[in-house]
Every structure is written in C-alpha cells, then in structure tokens.
Amino acid sequence: MAGMCCGVVGETETPSTVEPSGGRQARRRRVDIHQLKFLASDVVAPLPGSGRKRRKVESLEMIGNNVDAKALTTPLECEKVVQPCHMKLKEEGHLGSSSETETVLNPCKLLSETVGETVRDEESSRFGITTVCGRRRDMEDAVAVKPSFSSDLHFYGVYDGHGCSHVAMKCKDRMHEIVKEEVENSGESLEWKETMAKSFSQMDKEVTEWSEGASSSNCRCELQTPQCDAVGSTAVVAVVTPNEIVVSNCGDSRAVLCRNGVAIPLSSDHKPDRPDELTRIEEAGGRVIYWDGARVLGVLAMSRAIGDNYLKPYVIPEPEVTVTERTAEDECLILASDGLWDVVSNEVACSVARMCLNSQKPPSPLRSPGNEVNVAGGEYSDKACSDASILLTKLALARRSSDNVSVVVVDLRKNL
Amino acid sequence: MSVTPNSTAFMAQAMHADNPHRETFHRFFECWISEQNTYLEELVSAADNHNRDENDDAVLCPLIERVVRHYEQYYQAKSNWEKRDAISMFSPAWRSKLEDAFLWIGGWRPTLAIHLLYSKSGIQMEAKIGDLIRGLTTGDLGDLEPNQINRIDELQKKTIYEERMLSEKFAKQQESVADRSMVELSNAVSEMIRNEDGSDEGENEEKVESTLDSKKDGFEELLHMADDLRLETLKAVIEILRPIQAVHYLIAAAELHLRLHDWGKEREAHVAENVTGAPSGLDVS
Numbered sequence: 275m276a277g278m279c280c281g282v283v284g285e286t287e288t289p290s291t292v293e294p295s296g297g298r299q300a301r302r303r304r305v306d307i308h309q310l311k312f313l314a315s316d317v318v319a320p321l322p323g324s325g326r327k328r329r330k331v332e333s334l335e336m337i338g339n340n341v342d343a344k345a346l347t348t349p350l351e352c353e354k355v356v357q358p359c360h361m362k363l364k365e366e367g368h369l370g371s372s373s374e375t376e377t378v379l380n381p382c383k384l385l386s387e388t389v390g391e392t393v394r395d396e397e398s399s400r401f402g403i404t405t406v407c408g409r410r411r412d413m414e415d416a417v418a419v420k421p422s423f424s425s426d427l428h429f430y431g432v433y434d435g436h437g438c439s440h441v442a443m444k445c446k447d448r449m450h451e452i453v454k455e456e457v458e459n460s461g462e463s464l465e466w467k468e469t470m471a472k473s474f475s476q477m478d479k480e481v482t483e484w485s486e487g488a489s490s491s492n493c494r495c496e497l498q499t500p501q502c503d504a505v506g507s508t509a510v511v512a513v514v515t516p517n518e519i520v521v522s523n524c525g526d527s528r529a530v531l532c533r534n535g536v537a538i539p540l541s542s543d544h545k546p547d548r549p550d551e552l553t554r555i556e557e558a559g560g561r562v563i564y565w566d567g568a569r570v571l572g573v574l575a576m577s578r579a580i581g582d583n584y585l586k587p588y589v590i591p592e593p594e595v596t597v598t599e600r601t602a603e604d605e606c607l608i609l610a611s612d613g614l615w616d617v618v619s620n621e622v623a624c625s626v627a628r629m630c631l632n633s634q635k636p637p638s639p640l641r642s643p644g645n646e647v648n649v650a651g652g653e654y655s656d657k658a659c660s661d662a663s664i665l666l667t668k669l670a671l672a673r674r675s676s677d678n679v680s681v682v683v684v685d686l687r688k689n690l
Numbered sequence: 691m692s693v694t695p696n697s698t699a700f701m702a703q704a705m706h707a708d709n710p711h712r713e714t715f716h717r718f719f720e721c722w723i724s725e726q727n728t729y730l731e732e733l734v735s736a737a738d739n740h741n742r743d744e745n746d747d748a749v750l751c752p753l754i755e756r757v758v759r760h761y762e763q764y765y766q767a768k769s770n771w772e773k774r775d776a777i778s779m780f781s782p783a784w785r786s787k788l789e790d791a792f793l794w795i796g797g798w799r800p801t802l803a804i805h806l807l808y809s810k811s812g813i814q815m816e817a818k819i820g821d822l823i824r825g826l827t828t829g830d831l832g833d834l835e836p837n838q839i840n841r842i843d844e845l846q847k848k849t850i851y852e853e854r855m856l857s858e859k860f861a862k863q864q865e866s867v868a869d870r871s872m873v874e875l876s877n878a879v880s881e882m883i884r885n886e887d888g889s890d891e892g893e894n895e896e897k898v899e900s901t902l903d904s905k906k907d908g909f910e911e912l913l914h915m916a917d918d919l920r921l922e923t924l925k926a927v928i929e930i931l932r933p934i935q936a937v938h939y940l941i942a943a944a945e946l947h948l949r950l951h952d953w954g955k956e957r958e959a960h961v962a963e964n965v966t967g968a969p970s971g972l973d974v975s
Binding site: 411665 | 801805808811812813815816819822823824825834835836839842843846847850
C-alpha cells in the first residue's frame with residue numbers, strides 16, 4: 275500500500291508526479307492516525323506546510339504503519355507544530371482503519387483539464403481557475419498560476435488589461451519569472467514588500483520597453499495609438515509560502531482570504547477616489563475627473579496599473595503589499611478581476627467558495643461518465659476549487675457582470 | 691399544423707411561382723413563426739416531463755433535431771430569397787421596427803446566441819444557487835459544467851472574431867456606395883438631366899444597372915455569410931449542451947424571438963392608433 279502511494283518507501287526524495295486520486299480523505303485519515311501515534315509517543319507531528327513536507331509526512335506515516343514509530347523520532351521536517359489533534363478528531367468523528375485507507379487508494383491521477391483547469395501539482399497547490407470573456411467583446415483578462423515557481427512558493431496572478439490585452443498577456447508571461455528572480459536574488463534577506471515592489475517596477479519597465487519596440491505586433495490598439503501608451507493592466511499577485519500569503523496589488527483586481535468563514539480582503543482596490551490615492555495623484559500634479567466614475571485625468575478608472583505610460587506619474591505601477599501569516603483557520607484565497615467583484619461581494623464570494631470546498635458531492639447519476647474526478651469517493655479538493663471558481667464565475671455572469679470574469683480559488687486548508 | 695400549409699410547402703411553392711418575392715417571404719415567415727410556436731409548446735412539454743433521474747435523451751434528441759432542422763429550413767428559404775432580391779432582405783417588411791433596430795446584416799447578431807445562453811443560464815442558476823453550492827445538479831442550464839463554460843467561451847471568442855470580420859466587410863460594402871464608379875455615374879446621369887441630353891441615356895442606364903448589380907451581389911454574399919454564421923453558432927451552442935439543456939435553450943430562443951416579434955407588432959399597432967385616432971376627435975384618416 276505504501277508503495278502504491280509513494281513509490282519506494284524510505285527514499286529520501288519522494289516521487290514527483292503521481293499522487294493517488296483517492297488521496298485527500300485517505301491522507302486525512304492517514305495523517306490523523308499518524309498524528310495520534312506521534313502524540314501518543316509524545317513527538318511533535320510535522321505540519322505539512324508545503325507539498326514536499328506533506329509527502330514526507332506521508333512517507334513517514336506509511337513507514338510508521340509498518341515500522342515502529344520510535345524508529346523515526348525526529349526527522350528534519352518536524353520543526354513545526356501541528357494543529358491540535360482533537361480538532362481533526364472532532365471533524366472526522368472516527369478514524370479510518372488502515373484497511374479502509376487501502377480501499378480508497380487509487381494509483382491513477384485524474385486531472386480535469388477544463389477552463390477551470392484543476393491541477394494538483396506535486397507540491398500540492400490546490401486551485402481552480404476560470405476565465406471567460408463573458409459579456410464583453412474583448413478578452414483582456416489574463417491569469418497565471420505557477421505552483422512551486424520558486425522552491426516551495428506558489429504563484430497566483432490575475433491581470434485585467436485595459437486598452438488592449440497585450441500588457442495583461444505580458445504580465446501573465448513574465449511576472450512570475452521576474453518575481454522568481456527577485457526572490458532568488460534576495461536570498462536569506464528576503465523582504466517581501468521590497469521584492470514585490472521591485473518586481474512590479476521591472477514588469478512595468480519591460481512592458482514599456484516592449485511597447486516602444488513593438489511596431490510589428492498586430493494588436494488592435496495599434497489602430498488607436500501608435501505607441502500603445504494607452505494600454506495597461508491591473509495586477510494582483512499572491513505568493514503563497516508555507517507560512518505566509520503575500521499579496522501585491524496594483525489596480526482594481528482583488529484578493530480575498532476566507533478565514534473561518536470570514537472574508538478578509540488582502541488587497542485594497544486602487545480607485546482614483548480613494549482618499550489617499552486622490553491626494554497622491556493631486557500632489558503629483560494630476561487630476562481626478564468624474565466622467566463615468568472617478569478617472570485619472572478623466573481617462574483611467576484606477577489609480578495604479580502596469581503600463582499606461584502616458585498617465586505617469588499619476589498612475590503608478592507600485593504595488594501595495596500585504597503579508598499575512600497563515601493560520602489553521604484559513605480556508606481559501608480568491609483572486610479575481612473586477613468582473614467578479616463588481617457584482618459579487620467579498621462575503622458572498624467567500625461563502626460560496628467555502629461551501630464548495632466543504633461540500634461532499636453525492637454521486638450523481640446525471641453526470642456524464644468521464645467528467646467525474648472523484649470516482650473513488652476520495653478526491654474532492656481540486657475539483658472543489660474548480661467548482662468554486664466556476665460557480666463564482668457563473669454567479670458573476672448571472673448577476674449581469676458586463677466585464678470579463680477571471681477567478682482563481684486556492685485551497686489553503688492544511689492537514690486535509 | 692397539418693391544416694395550415696407548412697413553411698416547407700410555402701417555400702417549394704414560392705420558388706416556382708411568380709409571386710412578388712417579398713410578399714411570399716412574408717407569408718413564409720408568418721408560417722414559420724407559427725410553427726416555431728408549435729415547437730415551443732413541444733419543447734416546454736418535454737422540459738416539464740423531463741425526469742432528472744431517468745435518461746430521456748432518446749425522447750429529447752429527436753425533438754432537438756427537428757427544431758434545429760426547422761431553423762435550417764428557415765435559412766434555406768431565406769437564402770433562396772436572398773438570391774432573388776438581396777436588397778429587400780435588409781429591410782424586412784415581415785419584421786417589426788423594433789426587431790429591425792436589433793438587426794445585424796439582415797438578421798440577429800450571432801453572438802446573441804451566447805448572450806442568450808448566459809442570460810438563461812444565469813436565471814436558472816440563481817434560482818437554484820443553494821443546490822449548486824451543495825454540489826447538486828439542477829438538470830437545466832444552471833449547472834453548466836466547467837468544460838461547457840470553457841467551450842462556450844471558446845465559441846464566443848471565435849464568433850466575435852468572425853462577426854467582426856463580417857462587420858468589416860459590411861463596412862467596406864457600405865463605403866463602396868461612394869466609390870469612384872458610383873460618383874462618376876451619378877455625375878454623368880446628373881449632367882445628362884441638366885443638359886436635357888438624352889443621347890447617352892441607354893448607355894447610362896446600362897451602366898447604372900451593372901454598377902448596382904455588383905453592389906447587390908456584394909450584399910447578397912454578405913447576407914449568406916451572416917446567415918451561415920448565425921446558424922453555425924446556434925448549432926455549435928446546441929452541440930455543447932446536454933439534451934435537456936438544449937431543450938431549455940431552444941425554449942429561451944423561441945420565447946425571445948416570438949415575444950419580441952409580438953411586442954414590435956403591438957408597438958406598431960399602438961403607434962398607428964395614435965396617428966390615426968386623432969386626440970381632438972378630428973378624423974385625420
């Protein structure tokens with residue numbers, strides 16, 4: 275059984291690809307058993323903060339099933355304290371026996387490759403993406419999800435372009451690479467705010483340089499302005515580390531954390547009429563004109579963005595960065611363009627996503643075969659993220675969102 | 691329906707008869723729309739009788755096929771009339787002014803097929819949002835699956851692209867009204883009128899006819915392409931949907947079409963009343 279799940283027991287490097295699709299619940303049970311054992315033997319159980327650690331937990335525990343737990347008392351990964359075991363016990367009510375665990379193991383991994391591309395990567399970033407044109411005639415949103423883009427960090431970005439889509443597309447292609455570079459360059463002395471500010475500034479620089487040299491592009495915007503100066507994009511980027519959520523934002527896309535059912539915005543929209551932004555713009559010599567809402571120079575309805583060269587220095591590419599400690603109560607993170615936020619409140623989005631994540635789907639006879647990810651009745655999580663993102667998107671469309679809609683839902687629950 | 695002559699019969703008759711074209715297409719349209727109404731009733735009853743726990747695709751699929759074929763017949767007939775008189779198809783007397791206002795190259799905008807889907811899906815989804823969050827299926831357009839949303843989005847992008855291409859072509863076609871040949875010809879004929887010189891009359895008349903003919907050909911081609919895109923988009927949406935979803939979709943499509951037609955007609959009747967029924971009691975007719 276252990277072999278099926280994790281390759282060769284005792285290997286220091288765990289296999290990188292296959293994870294059993296029966297994984298989550300099975301793992302939950304396994305981890306529970308494991309934690310009990312560890313607690314019983316008075317050892318601090320490891321917290322599977324990152325996927326790598328999680329898999330080590332699995333292999334440890336699997337070994338634990340066969341070998342005396344005392345034989346592996348203090349592995350390197352044990353530095354973190356787990357949430358107390360009784361919580362899990364309350365939630366589960368019962369502990370699966372090891373034979374029960376065996377029955378849900380399924381060595382093949384099913385990925386549902388849809389809009390909502392649901393992916394469980396080897397570092398166990400669980401997320402769902404949905405991005406649609408919706409009621410608009412132009413698609414200017416772009417989404418980038420890069421699990422483990424730099425060691426155990428996961429990257430999620432939503433970019434909502436204006437004027438044309440090329441700045442958003444550029445962000446999608448490059449932002450995570452730039453952030454990776456900055457993160458890896460700063461090494462031990464990683465200061466998130468500075469790192470992200472540098473990254474955004476570099477991104478903006480690249481966009482500006484690119485549009486200056488991009489005479490050969492076939493963008494729609496070329497018809498309107500030769501230099502593509504009137505083109506830009508919002509950027510909301512979340513870097514999820516084993517312990518923190520780092521959200522950097524420029525513009526009016528938004529990241530919301532769902533913690534124990536409460537919606538906590540991790541970014542604050544950059545609207546030209548936000549008092550501090552209004553002051554900043556006016557101090558820079560710019561003006562905010564109310565023309566179909568507050569607009570910088572009567573043009574752009576946001577006060578910060580990547581690109582938009584001609585609106586500098588009133589519109590700046592400097593992000594606001596929040597660093598949030600992860601807690602055991604964190605459920606999910608929602609990143610979305612204003613196509614969602616214009617018609618769905620943080621609270622509603624949060625409760626919809628949360629309910630999707632918690633819902634246990636009964637097998638439905640109506641579902642066409644092949645669409646079902648959770649055949650073995652074990653794997654809900656990634657599908658749940660995808661379901662959440664698709665449901666939020668559909669809700670936005672149902673509520674007459676007039677914009678492109680892009681939603682990323684990231685499952686932040688640990689010890690599942 | 692067997693009593694009233696059906697649209698297919700009308701079409702066959704019209705293609706061989708010497709009826710004035712517009713008049714005949716008008717009658718075809720009236721006939722087609724009453725058939726659409728009948729199909730609507732069938733679709734509604736199919737949706738009402740649909741049992742979510744049983745697979746009734748065998749019942750639904752043939753009905754969907756028939757309804758789609760009915761749309762195909764419409765476009766086949768329209769295409770035939772376009773070949774005869776493309777120009778008059780741009781100002782269809784069988785439609786109300788209200789419908790006219792929404793027309794794009796002689797018919798509905800192809801992207802409407804997707805907007806219609808999003809609207810209906812949104813309505814059905816919000817009605818059962820609780821079930822959906824709990825992971826239950828609604829058995830209608832409320833629970834479009836991720837891969838369906840994905841395909842719809844792809845279809846929408848493709849349709850917008852093709853619609854734009856056609857709009858561009860249409861723009862070119864319209865701009866050609868002031869091209870060199872038209873300006874030259876209008877000047878030549880004006881000169882002729884001013885000088886009361888009838889010597890070139892025959893030659894000019896021929897030129898006018900051939901120039902306008904080439905314009906007409908351009909319009910006809912555009913109509914064909916626009917109609918193809920309309921039908922193609924409709925079929926592509928149906929193709930993405932599960933049978934019961936397709937039934938709900940076709941219901942929404944028929945309801946919107948029929949009611950908009952009614953509203954337009956009512957509005958016109960109302961306007962006509964206001965014009966003829968003089969407020970002061972004076973008989974202006």
